[in-house]
Every structure is written in C-alpha cells, then in structure tokens.
Amino acid sequence: MGAKDKDSGELIIYLFLLLYWCSLKYCYATYNITSSQALSQGQTLVSPSQSFELGFFSPNSTANHQYIGIWYKEVSPLKVVWVANRENPLRLTDSNASLTIGSNGNLELLDGNNKLVWSTNITVASNRSVAVLSDNGNFLLKDGTSGEELWQSFQHPGDTFLPGAVLGFNTKTGESYVLTSWKTDTDPSLGNFIAGLSTHKPSQLFIWSNGSTPRWRSGPWEKSKFAGIPEMNTLYQSPIDLVEDAEKGTTYINFNSYNTSVVMYCGLSSGGVLKTMVKEKGGDWYNDWEAPTHRCEVYGMCGPFGVCRDSESLICQCMRGFVPKSIEEWRDGNWTGGCVRRRQLLCETNTSSPSSKDDGLVDMQSFSSGGEDLFLRLAHSELVNVKETREHTDVIQHDQTKLPTFDFGAILVATNHFSMENKLGQGGFGSVYKGKLQDGKEIAVKRLSSSSGQGVQEFKNEMILISKLQHRNLVRLMGYCVEEEEKLLVYEFMPNKSLDYFIFEPRRSTQLNWTTRMNIINGIARGLMYLHRDSCARVIHRDLKASNILLDGKMNPKISDFGLARLFQGSIVLATTRRIVGTLGYMSPEYAMRGTFSEKSDVFSFGVLILEIVSGQKNTGFNYSDQHSSLISYAWQSWNESRGVDLVDDALADSYSTEEAIRCVHIGLLCVQDFAADRPSMPEVISMLSNETNRSQPKQPIFTLQNSPVPDVRSQNDSKLSANEATMSLVVGR
C-alpha cells in the first residue's frame, strides 16, 4: 500500500519536527499521542506540515454530540475527512474525555468517567505505541520502538477518499475498504450509502444504498478510466488509478492528486452522491466531478424496459410496446418494477429469424436503468460484443435502442405542421425542422422524405448509432417517431446553426474570434476521439464536415449526422466499401480512390476542418488563384513560407495567438497527409492541441482528386479492392 511505504519513510522527519516543536514549548497543538501524552478537549494533533488536524469536534451543537475527527487545518469551512467514534458520540458537555494510548497499546477514546468509547481494538505487542497524523491525512498507530505501523485510518475509511488512500478489497483476507456516507450532513453515524469496488470482474465503482442495492455504477475499468464516466476521457487527468495484484488477491483504486498545489478529495455525501471536490490555493472548493448527477443515472430508476427521461415531469415511461408492470406502483412514483410486454408472444412467433435473437432485450433487464443516458451504453457494454457490432447498417427497427418515442401528433403541433417557416435546412437524408414542445423545450426534427423512399438505411443507422453515444460534443438524440410512412428523429435544438454558416461567410466569420475557434477545434477533436476510442463501440463518422458541426448557445461544437457512420468491432482497423459516400473535399485519398476507410479517414476530414476554421476558406470551392488547387496545397505553401501564419482568416485581424495558429496549421497538415499511417490518431491530436509537444514534420500532401497520382495506401486488402464506378465518377466530378 502506498500509504504505508510513504509514512515509514517520514518517521525521521516527524521526530525532528517533534523535537523542534517541543523546544518551542508549543503546547496547544501536539504532534503525537503516547501513553503519557493524551489528547484532551481543546487540544489538537497536527500533521508535520500543518495540512491536517485531528481533535474533538461537534457537527451539530444542539445534538450534544462530539466526535474525534480529522479535518484540513487551513481550510474553512471545516471539512471533516474522517471520524473515529461515528456510532458512539461523546456528550458535548463531557469536557474530560481524552484520546490516549491504553495499557494494551491501542488508541482509546475515553469519556470523562474513563469509560471506553472507541478503540483501535487490535492486538498489540507492547504499550509503547505512538499515534501520529501524517500529511496526507492518515492517522497512524505505530510501535514506538520499531516504527512498525499497527493501524491506520486509511484502512478504516469514513465518507471521504483522500489522495494516498485506497478503496477496494482483498479476496484472500476478505478485507474491503469502502466509503460509508454520513446519516445526514451533520450526523456522522453510518448513513444509507456505501461506495466501493464490486468484487466481480471487471471491477466497477459502485454506490449501493441500504447495504446492497446498486444505486449507481461507473462501468468497467478500461486502462485509465471507468468506461461509463463520460468526463473521464483520455484528456481528463483522472486522479483515480486501478491496481490489481492477482497474487495478493487485491484490487484497489488509488486516488492520486495530480497536482500537489491543489487540495482534493472524493466524498460520498449523505444523499448518496459521490463528489470529487478540488480547491486551489486561495480559491473556493469546486466540484470537479460527481455521480449520479441526474435522476436518470440512478441505477434501475425506471426498472426493466422502462425509459428514463430526466427532462420530463413523468420521469419514467415504458418502451414502445410495453406497459407498466404495476400501475399502482408507478402512480406512487415507484418505477423500479419496470414494464412488461403489452403482447407477450409478439416477438416469439418466429424463432428462426435473427430478430428473435435480438430479443436478448430480456438480458438487459438488470441494466435497463437509464434511457438515452449513460446507462444505455453501460448496458450494451455488458452484452456480448457480437450483438453490438453485428454489421452496422442492417439492423432491423425493432426497438432495440430503448429511445423514447414521440407522438406524431405532438411533433406536428411542435413544428407547426412542418411549416416552411420552421424549416431549418436539408440534412443528409431529409429536411430538418425547428419545433417547440408543449413544455417550451426547443427541438430539431429530422424528417425522412417519405416520397423518395431513400435514406431509410441512413435513418436507421443514425438512430441506432447515436442512441448509443453520448458526449457533450455530439448532438443529442432525444427520441424518434415512426408512424406509418413517417420516420422522424428528434434532436436537441442548436440555436447557433452550423459551423459553415459562420466560417465561410466573411460577414459572420468576424463573430468567431480566435478563442471560440480554438474551442470549436478542441471540441470537435474530443467528440471525434470519443467516437473512435472512448465509446464502447468504435464509430467512424465518415462524413465530418463544417455543415455537420452544429453550434449550441455557447458556440460549443456538436458533431451531427451519423447517417453514414459505421460501427466497428474492436479489432477491425480498416474496412472497405463499394459504395463511396461522403463529401468531396473532406474525403481522404484512400477512401475516395479505393473505398478504404478507417479512423484515419476521419482524421483527414478533421485536418481539413482545422484548416478551414483557421483560414475561413472552404477546401471545396476554394478560390484557387494560380497554382493552388485546394486549401490543402495553399496551406502547405503557407506553412513553408510563414509557418502557416498568412493562412489565418483576415476576419481575425491581429487578434489571435500566433503560436496557437501555427500549432493548428501544423496539426491540420499532419492530419491531411496522403498516407493514412502518417496521420496522427485522435488521442495524439488532442495531446498536440493541448500541449507544446514535439510534432513531427508534415509531409507534403500531393494527392488531390484533380491530378491524382494514386498513393500507396498501404492497405493489406489491396487485392480485394477495385476501383469501382463510384470512384471513377468522383474523380471526373472534381
């Protein structure tokens, strides 16, 4: 255990400080407790560098209770991180209580009548023990002679997880370290909630209520983060690390403060919310992360086949084709019973069809806790991968998305009968309308054009894919409506239209200052990385372009239009298609020429986007005076002549960071390199964007669709690929 190693090494320092302080005859605060030096009311034990303090405290004076606790010494308001006698408070009026080393060598809390109230209660060889408080807030009982650690508060956590401590379990010894909430904010006795690691593999962080009922879980641990916590992307410097030692039988999470100049802890509140709080020097506490944050994140909120919608007054609804199991319970606000099929046998009639296998929905019962939220993704990650990744588009519309459905009539009202005034534009496979629901919430409705009969595949694809994804840089699908000929997707409304609306219009591009542009670039990068790496499914978007980047009220970018996206199994890195779809100008050479696509084809499109955002120029329809056939070749020249500075949009005048502009052009050029293998991955892009790391030199992009020297795309599947008609017409078309 980390705490152990550290503290034995610090023993000498303790002794030194002790001598130093004793010589100053400083009596109020003390640095240890021994059999001859007890701690009494009014005194405190402090850690060597004064970070933590231990003593008597009373969280609620009217309750006439006092406790021994540990808190941050210099931080106000007082934040208690550990309590000794949680279940046995002393009377506040008991001024003669003391914390001392008893004759059996244990730490003992005695009341004014010398009655034992709390004890470390271990077997100790001698009575020469000493208790000290270390600088990470760990309260230690040590052998006074050998320095051996006999007991430590980090192995008896309260409601607070401190850097240096661990949470977890040891299957060999049966020990487990969990957080237990306080009963109320002012009552430290054992509360209703427990947080810790589950013992089944893979380990997940859980919050249980009333001992064993799961309330929330994190999703399984994946390399450096919990899969179900969207905030924990690769950029997030997670303070949490999971350590497993099969030999010792231990699984622990460490909590490391990544920055020693900030104070942080993770606490389980009396209301069952796990919160990571951070405080910088001189600043206030702020909440870095918490879970569960929404009602819908609460485990099993709406029961099996229930769909949770935090935005609705009626929070739980049944999936299409299902009805509440118990109307009475639902009426009383107890939704945990969930829903049952309206017609039991409907899906069981054709046992040979693939859809009957999809009826594995039953497997999802125990996970069906959220709706379009986080939990859906968790649910799928628990299911067999095959089901998830069964080839992309050909998924029957069977209701497997668990998305909320919208009533067609309600949409008609919301969009004013799809009036022209409400029309926002034309999406990939239908028109998009603005709407306003009865509760005032604004929505965007994508309506598949019923006449053409086209786009059904894209519609299904988008619905199924996007319902599995959730990230702040992806547009959120709120639900759908399928009624006879009508097929509608309902999204959150984005008030600021799309990126192309701003950047390519000289008049409007002045509204996007440099900070906003950087924020947009970073946001797209994070959304894309989520698609490629962080969602449980691996998704390649295939049609990333300025018009598919929507902007919310704060100009945050949201990737949209997943009609062409593809879902991948973990191992597939390259795929081919005979049907080349996408948008000219954003298509990577290998895709345009051979139909080969991978994450790196999205990286290419992202590179084009960066160059467009920096320059305010379109890659397609680029106003190529003389030699430049595209924005890319212009960017290349600019890079060589001015490190890309003269590429920067005139609309920005001088109000931009030259260093950041150079960095962006550089990254953009790395992303649009001809060979997919030369292009960085999205995690690498994010690291380069956030950090002045060494970036490799970009190679000159020579490929353009116009004069196309076909590059070697280094595909292993070359034999399978053949230029097809679509490719040819593309080349001609350009």
Ligand SMILES: *[C@@H]1O[C@H](CO)[C@@H](O)[C@H](O)[C@H]1NC(C)=O
């Ligand atoms: C303090 O304790 C009293 C007595 O137990 C209780 O009635 C009161 O609600 C508590 N106050 C707070 C702020 O919790």
Ligand SMILES: *[C@@H]1O[C@H](CO)[C@@H](O)[C@H](O)[C@H]1NC(C)=O
């Ligand atoms: C505490 O101890 C002192 C000295 O033994 C005694 O005089 C006093 O009454 C005690 N106070 C309480 C509250 O028991």
Ligand SMILES: *[C@@H]1O[C@H](CO)[C@@H](O)[C@H](O)[C@H]1NC(C)=O
């Ligand atoms: C500690 O133990 C020694 C020998 O076992 C005994 O003589 C002494 O009284 C004990 N001291 C205390 C404070 O209990």
Ligand SMILES: *[C@@H]1O[C@H](CO)[C@@H](O)[C@H](O)[C@H]1NC(C)=O
């Ligand atoms: C000490 O531990 C024993 C055995 O676990 C238990 O029976 C006893 O009640 C404990 N005593 C105190 C004061 O906690």
Ligand SMILES: *[C@@H]1O[C@H](CO)[C@@H](O)[C@H](O)[C@H]1NC(C)=O
């Ligand atoms: C826990 O149990 C208590 C009493 O049995 C009940 O009142 C409370 O609602 C339960 N809490 C949760 C979160 O289930």
Ligand SMILES: *[C@@H]1O[C@H](CO)[C@@H](O)[C@H](O)[C@H]1NC(C)=O
């Ligand atoms: C640590 O936090 C301080 C205060 O927020 C900040 O100034 C400093 O840059 C941070 N250091 C690192 C290495 O992140």
Ligand SMILES: *[C@@H]1O[C@H](CO)[C@@H](O)[C@H](O)[C@H]1NC(C)=O
């Ligand atoms: C809620 O419903 C579930 C399942 O129907 C039942 O087991 C549970 O006791 C109910 N809870 C309350 C607080 O009524």
Ligand SMILES: *[C@@H]1O[C@H](CO)[C@@H](O)[C@H](O)[C@H]1NC(C)=O
């Ligand atoms: C059952 O499903 C199979 C495969 O999808 C299909 O060929 C067959 O027609 C279906 N039978 C019935 C009775 O629907």
Ligand SMILES: *[C@@H]1O[C@H](CO)[C@@H](O)[C@H](O)[C@H]1NC(C)=O
């Ligand atoms: C950039 O624009 C945003 C929003 O339009 C604004 O909040 C911000 O202050 C601007 N930044 C600079 C440096 O002008």
Ligand SMILES: *[C@@H]1O[C@H](CO)[C@@H](O)[C@H](O)[C@H]1NC(C)=O
């Ligand atoms: C973005 O939308 C918000 C909210 O509708 C609006 O206040 C703001 O002016 C818009 N920004 C731009 C640059 O149009």
Ligand SMILES: *[C@@H]1O[C@H](CO)[C@@H](O)[C@H](O)[C@H]1NC(C)=O
């Ligand atoms: C292209 O650029 C030239 C010179 O900058 C300009 O005169 C011309 O109007 C531009 N053409 C278009 C279509 O923007």
Ligand SMILES: *[C@@H]1O[C@H](CO)[C@@H](O)[C@H](O)[C@H]1NC(C)=O
């Ligand atoms: C920034 O770069 C340094 C040096 O390459 C590296 O140690 C550090 O982890 C990087 N930080 C981030 C956030 O990528």
